[in-house]
Amino acid sequence: MGSRSPPSLLDLAIQSALQSEGLAAEALEWLPSELFLPVFRAAVAGRHRGTIKAMVAEWPFPQLPLGALLKGGQSPHEILKAALDGLAALLSQGAPRRRCDLKVLDLRLNVDTLFWKGRTGTGCSDLVPTVEEREATQPPARAPNRVGLTGVQPHPLWVLTDLCFQEKVPDEFLTFLTDRVKQRKPLPHLRCRKLLFMGDVPPLAILGEILSVLQLDAVQELKIQGFWGLQDLTVLSPYLARMVHLHTLLLSKCLLNCLTSRKKCRRRVQELFPQLSSPFHSLTELQHLTLDSVSFLKTQLHCLLTCVQTPLETLCLRRCRIHCYDLANLASYPCTRHLRSLVLSGEQKSGFCYGFLPALLHRVSATLESLDLANYGLTDASLFPVLPALYACSRLSRLMLCGNPLSMGVLEHLLPHCIAGCRLSFVHLPVPLDCFVSHRQTLDREFLEEVMEDLRQILQPYRLKAIRFIDSNSFTPCNAICILLDN
Template identity: 40%
Template sequence: MECWSHDSLLRNKTLGIASLESLPAELFLPLFLEAVAGRHSETLKAMVRAWPFSHLALGALMKAQQPQQDILKAALDGLDDLLAQNIRPRRWKLQEPESAQLKTKRPKVDNSTKEKKQLLAPVQVLLEDFCLQKATPDEFFTFLMKRVKQGKGLPQLCCRKLEFLDMPLGHIQKILRMVQLDCIHEVEVNGHWDLLTLASFAPHLSQMVNVSRLRVSHIMTISFIPWATEEVEKLLSQFSAQLLSLHQLQKLHLDSVFFLEGRLDQVLRCLKSPLVTLSLTNCLLLESDLTYLASCLNTSHLRYLNLSEVNMMALSPEFLQVVLERASATLHRLALDGCGIRDSQLMSILPALAHCSQLPSCSFRGKLVSVVAVESLLRHTVLLSRFRLKLFPVPQECYVGLQGTVDLGNLRCSLAELRLILQALGRPNSVLLFSDSTCTYDVILLYSVT
């Protein structure tokens, strides 16, 4: 083929489209990016029709170039043209999803027929992240929903991360019909749903068998069903039973989930593999829940444990001792912010915390710990071999007045005492900083510069 620059191919639409059949594959992607950026819709449509690769990574291109709906329409129209044909173009290499290949029985054809033509299979469009949100739906979602209403055919979507942000379940179910669910590795549900809606979504979740990270946020109980009824137990069982299918699940985040009180065991016992991350934040939990957490086999190799905003003021710290002891060889991050932990509780877990040799980061932000307890916390953690960053609470002696504002004079005295401890421990290069406006709680930041 005669050598043409990208600019000339894009400026001369007729020449560009005619040259696609012989354009080297290594030039295809750069030209496609330029066509997207320059909004050359007709060239873009023709390039999709002659796409020489096995998958169309439309999502990554859209994220990089931020095209408008006309670009999305051109790309999907190119697919429409192909789907309307009975045979594939010579360079066509887009493949159907593996799961579709397993489920679909292919018609038997003789070799001569196979050489002449190849039936067009469903195509796969790759999306790195697919975020569905009601308030500000992105253009891709809006365009897809419009095509669904028009009854048009759609490609099979393959995405690694799927997010639902305040999206009605009905809309989600329509989109999930065109998503290859076993391609998904991360799922985030933040729909301000009730438990009934979550239970209705659960069967879709069970088909996402390769999910390794699941985050569920802001799930309320059902307003018209009393809290302690059998119906709530039934709905929770419907949700948790689907976790049995998630053999790859390693990271579980439950935030502002208000049906766990006295029922955490129903969720954790359905996990099929050990967790590396467990985050239970702003949840109502009983001592029985935390006791089960300490004995659960799936929490013995945690790398990250976050129990922030879980009220522990009246709870025994024994479960924390057990969790820290069991995960001492693997724990890398610990967050206990806003838990209402008092001196006696903190002091009781320090020996176990000191054995967490892999712990570079921990956070204990709050206002109920004395300067003596903070000093003990410093002594037990600063010598950890992988020490990098710790967030310590400002001692309660530093607060004055009804509003609990920090007295900077008292704080300077406390910081001076802590610096002396660092020097005595042989860590004079560790740095203490005070932050009062960037964090939810007043906090002392300690980090190592060695």
């Protein structure tokens, strides 16, 4: 005999009822409200799609945190599809069903909730949500008063979720919304903290309909990672201006998409870029700004950063074509005065001016904690004028210089002074030029071992934890020396 306790009569009754989904759906009419939770949990565990659909349409409580049940589910897409079918039944009605009291459907997977914990099925006094749950599920006072696409006021239902527009792995809920837009059916009101675009630009008509039911002032994180053109981004600008609580914005692989002459392309950028940058005046809570592989920033970065009035914590400019004029004023913008993380990486053309770096580092010396200048084209001559400002960054704990053609002499000078003035715990250094022969094509392994030993001796007084070589078999940003310090 095992030590497991036998199933209760309630469990047996639920399993028996779920054997016939048709009978289970009919039984919902007389099922006591306090039994909805154990029955729904069992239906999700057993993947009874028909019962899940019927229960969503009859849900007797104000909230249904379905996402919390999908964390460890074997078929979350199958369960979500069934729940969305029930949601569609609700939205198709002019008025809610007699019993249904559902106001908030929470599809977020990463939110802990007490809603499903400790349910005995014998009462509903423990259905009172926590303070966090009440805030998360409370519809906003300024809810959009939007009539459905069919002209019928939709069921007053809010859906909490993170929206991800991507083509390769379509989001189940996004597919549901898209299909309803195409069929001219009502949409629920949406609230999400994360809004992600992965891949090509979605059809603008469908995108506009979905964004029109989205509570834009609830969006905290917006990421666009795909081949969006500047004109595509300007279409999104009116919605961006209403994301007043946005704290993280990432634009990656955004292109100009201009096939005419360079002169006409520049004129096109000058016409469109103000439409993209002007909404930044409204983003008073923006903290993290990342621009990665954005091709139309040259001579326009100042236009964007001037519109960012709030001090940023993170500024990342990676693999962007930026004019020296933009960087020359980088230390004067209001948004750069309290940076904690600064990323300026990506190969620069010959003759690039690094004169802006000392002024910028001096300005953020009291706050900067992470500096990434990887693969930035820094040489001994361009780095030396920067070193005094670098040593003044008293809170700096992470420094990335890999991929820059620097000599051992510069590294020997940099490390002791930087460690003494800063709080370095992680350093990524390039393999010194001294270790390469034949025009930097071949790595002298024996000499590299001597260099590594010299670095160990230099770093030993500074609580060195580990030092290792990251081998990429070529002179690339990945070919680096990684140093860990106990700070």
